[in-house]
Amino acid sequence: MTCCDEMARAQTEEAIVQKEKYELADGRILNDVETEFFIRSANERGRVSYFGLNYCPFCGRPLSRGLWFAEKKK
Numbered sequence: 001m002t003c004c005d006e007m008a009r010a011q012t013e014e015a016i017v018q019k020e021k022y023e024l025a026d027g028r029i030l031n032d033v034e035t036e037f038f039i040r041s042a043n044e045r046g047r048v049s050y051f052g053l054n055y056c057p058f059c060g061r062p063l064s065r066g067l068w069f070a071e072k073k074k
């Protein structure tokens with residue numbers, strides 16, 4: 001289940017992964033967003049980094065749980 005075709009393609013290419021934080025054992029999470037969507041990047045030494053996403057970078061829809069919870073409280 002994805003918000004748009006570009007997100008689906010990014011997930012196919014593993015540029016963006018949908019996982020729980022505790023499942024990301026092969027790299028470091030470099031920001032603090034309550035989400036299960038992460039941009040995955042690897043440098044030339046093979047070190048993997050993840051950046052949590054609040055919004056889809058393609059269509060702009062909210063992705064993160066943090067935003068969903070904030071929305072519910074309104």
Ligand SMILES: [Zn+2]
Pocket residue numbers: 003004005007056057058059060061
């Ligand atoms: Zn999208």
